[in-house]
Amino acid sequence: MKITFWGVRGSIPSPGPRTVRYGGNTTCIEIETDEGELIILDAGTGIFGLAQKLLKHLPVTCSIFFSHTHWDHIQGLPFFTPFFIPKNRLDIYGAFDPVSTRSIKDVLGRQMEYCYFPVREAELKAEIHYTTLHERQTIEIGRAKVTSILMNHPVLNFGYLIECNGKSVFFTGDHEPLYNIYRPDDDYYDEYEMLIADKNAGLIDLIERVDVLIVDAAYTSDEYPLKKGWGHGTFDAGISLAKKAGAKSLYFTHHEQLRSDDELDSILIGLRKRYPIGPEFPPYSIAQEGLVIEL
């Protein structure tokens, strides 16, 4: 299994000299299985670079799984060139929108409507299939299995576990660890704690001993109090999840849009002092555009 990061930035593309090393494109992760099946997680602007690579190997058959449909995870999709070429086959997966009661096809199709994009979804030449996923649904792609689990974000957000030939990777999508909305002296505090514990236990159960854990770490713990409820995690929370799940390696992604490369380096140095890699904490690093992990 080969994992490639094509976009690691959160919220909005942030190109420029301050982000040139880690990259300014928004979320896109490519996973190529040992059998050559192609699984893509999210279609932020990073997917444009991936598209250029794929054009050298036509026809393309791939499966794109959307963690959720906020702009920074879908914005590159209309520029995913394989869409426009006949004989390519794209299978697209994502959550239902319970508020507008629209399928993943309808939600994604809207960003290709007349006023947003010159080509309508109906005009694309590739063979495209859409599947609206529910929680804990497993899709088989060749010998790989992709399983969805609801995470915590201001829109339905799936984390995806990809397993193939005894190796596994889990991507949280955008995720803020759950916190109790009640005060300890409120009636509902204990109930809420239990609900959180149940939900967390379900996640740990799914991703236990995962080889590669990729987490949303948009904020430092110092920044977090002002961003609470925005739906993103912290570096510390990522390390805590990796420890609880017994993950074998950990990568931080969804870098905050104003975070410079030097700041990311400095955060990593600070983390390694507080959480030395060893028996207690697995190896961890900051996801970088172009980084390839081979399992």
Next chain:
Amino acid sequence: MDMVERMPAFPISVHRVVELTSDINADPKELVAIIEHDPVLLMRILKLANSPYFRLSQKITSVNHAVVIVGFNTVKNMALSIAAVGVLRLKTESGFDMEGFLLHSLSTATIARLFAKNMRVPTKASFDYFLSGLLHDYGKIVFAHFKPLDFQRALIMAREKGIPLHEAEKEIFNIDHAQVGSILGEKWNLPSNLVDVMKTHHRQDCARPLLTDVVSASNQIGKELKIGEGGNPVMEKIPDQITGMFGANVEGIVGALGDVRGEIEQAMVFATM
């Protein structure tokens, strides 16, 4: 069924949902409280959260549960989309007092929760008592909203003949509010214990779970205390399971439960503009 699925919520909660959802810093607790004090909002949020769209591996049994599983912002936007449908008409041709009904539902819910506290029901299960109390008579709002003239006949028949309202409903509709509520509950994949409360809260001819007996007793105690109006002129016997624990005297039960009137007064905040 489609029309019932789109039934609007009570005006006060619609007003508060719109107010809260326009404030980006609104406290999630406040929204949860609004939803769980309005039978229509509560029923519709539970329906959405338990719908096949999510196909969750477990039933969503409370608003907090929905918030933890699908996220606060999703619950908030679902509530807003329900609020956008409009408001429940408080005065229908049925003559049924919808505000009185809301008070009846809130008092039943509050008393049921006090029973749960008093009986030291485990925390996780105790919240089912409030929720079941609030929704036990859901079928009545469906009648009042969609069949107001026929429901008026049922209300008058019950009053004039001195028979239970559900018996009059059966005469007129061939189905009573308990059946209507439980059919909706089943159709909408709601938790089975809640569906059971809606279905059997007037049936004393069968063994019922403690939750159903508690809601049934709370229903009668609320009536005895003359809080709200459910439209049923007939008092029912307090279930044996409850009298076995608390005695047969209503005032005695109220005394044992603690500050019943004070707790109900707090819940009433959600029923008045």
